[in-house]
Amino acid sequence: xxxxLITGGAGFLGSHLCDRFIKEGYHVIAMDNLITGDLKNIEHxxxxxxxxxxxxxxxxxxxxxxxxxxxLHFASPxxxxxxxxxxxxxxxxxxxxxxxxxxxxxVKGARVxxxxxxxxxxxxxVHPQPEEYWGNVNPVGPRGVYDxxxxxxxxxxxAYHTFHGLETRIVRIxxxxxxxxxxxxxxxxxxxxxxxxxxxxxxxFGDGSQTRAFCYVDDLVEGIYRLLLSDYAQPxxxxxxxxxxxxxxxxxxxxxxxxxxxxxxxxxxxxxxxQRKPDITKAxxxxxxxxxxxxxxxxxxxxxxxxxxSKDELFKMAN
Ligand code: NAD
Ligand code: UDP
Numbered sequence: 001x002x003x004x005l006i007t008g009g010a011g012f013l014g015s016h017l018c019d020r021f022i023k024e025g026y027h028v029i030a031m032d033n034l035i036t037g038d039l040k041n042i043e044h045x046x047x048x049x050x051x052x053x054x055x056x057x058x059x060x061x062x063x064x065x066x067x068x069x070x071x072l073h074f075a076s077p078x079x080x081x082x083x084x085x086x087x088x089x090x091x092x093x094x095x096x097x098x099x100x101x102x103x104x105x106x107v108k109g110a111r112v113x114x115x116x117x118x119x120x121x122x123x124x125x126v127h128p129q130p131e132e133y134w135g136n137v138n139p140v141g142p143r144g145v146y147d148x149x150x151x152x153x154x155x156x157x158x159a160y161h162t163f164h165g166l167e168t169r170i171v172r173i174x175x176x177x178x179x180x181x182x183x184x185x186x187x188x189x190x191x192x193x194x195x196x197x198x199x200x201x202x203x204x205f206g207d208g209s210q211t212r213a214f215c216y217v218d219d220l221v222e223g224i225y226r227l228l229l230s231d232y233a234q235p236x237x238x239x240x241x242x243x244x245x246x247x248x249x250x251x252x253x254x255x256x257x258x259x260x261x262x263x264x265x266x267x268x269x270x271x272x273x274x275q276r277k278p279d280i281t282k283a284x285x286x287x288x289x290x291x292x293x294x295x296x297x298x299x300x301x302x303x304x305x306x307x308x309x310s311k312d313e314l315f316k317m318a319n
């Protein structure tokens with residue numbers, strides 16, 4: 001049985017990855033310090049003999065007994081309000097955390113896949129963004145703690161690949177959504193759906209003309225799985241190129257939820273990227289991957305998930 005370590009395994013994406021690797025017959029070790037994650041996301045796996053959970057901060061030395069075939073480094077605060085609240089931990093997990101993972105991988109002879117991000121492109125001046133674009137990041141702006149941590153993480157991973165011959169993979173993830181996102185993580189989808197469910201107006205930042213392209217989580221996980229098993233060590237964008245303005249997105253959520261609330265405009269956060277859309281030519285050519293779930297299908301599933309939360313959770317999580 002192949003053994004995989006997933007850091008950030010109790011988070012949104014990490015927990016979906018745990019599910020996928022369990023389904024594929026792996027022994028899965030999830031490691032998480034629960035700073036933004038939740039054991040609820042993986043509690044259904046606890047009874048399985050091929051699942052283990054380690055409560056540990058990956059920015060500190062990592063010890064995992066036994067063999068490891070793969071390490072997926074997904075630990076990191078991921079939403080702007082999270083990484084603005086804990087900027088130093090964010091920088092540490094993208095630097096010390098990946099260094100620990102890469103060191104562990106050398107000892108175990110494991111292949112490492114890192115969760116990078118479309119944020120390495122910053123506020124892009126090239127649209128859509130291909131992997132060859134180097135980005136437009138403000139290192140000392142509020143988002144710099146996340147963007148630069150991820151850029152460092154890519155550089156460190158590539159250095160281990162080049163200088164130590166380690167097997168590495170880099171996925172640049174574009175905005176992904178689905179069940180198990182936290183209602184209060186500040187990202188636009190849970191923010192809008194939570195507000196609609198609580199009967200509050202939807203808080204659009206700026207005039208809503210900025211764009212994003214949203215990928216359903218199952219599509220992302222499929223792309224990551226294919227990349228891990230491929231022999232391609234350069235970065236690969238995984239995302240859904242179906243681009244939409246935030247204003248249009250808000251209107252879609254209003255229609256989906258049937259809320260009588262309206263969109264209100266709040267100030268645009270500093271350095272908020274004006275447009276974003278993945279160029280997925282590489283993923284198509286190298287992995288034979290493209291997204292299958294339309295936004296309308298994915299949003300319905302995600303809305304059902306948020307509706308299934310108790311009233312207590314809905315209001316408690318809003319604090
Ligand atoms: P999340 O906050 O739900 O998950 C992150 C997990 O990492 C949490 O469970 C958290 O407790 C854990 N963690 C954070 N610091 C840790 C540390 N020092 N030690 C151990 N565990 C730690 O966020 P997510 O959306 O699931 O994102 C997962 C990864 O994917 C992140 O690396 C993020 O940067 C990347 N990513 C996500 C998206 C997206 O749209 N969701 C886009 C681009 C990149
Ligand atoms: N946004 C918004 N209202 C909110 C939360 C976010 O209008 O309540 C906007 C935000 O300014 C950005 C877009 O939605 O332009 C996506 O934000 P998110 O935090 O989800 O992701 P990121 O900016 O990291 O792509």
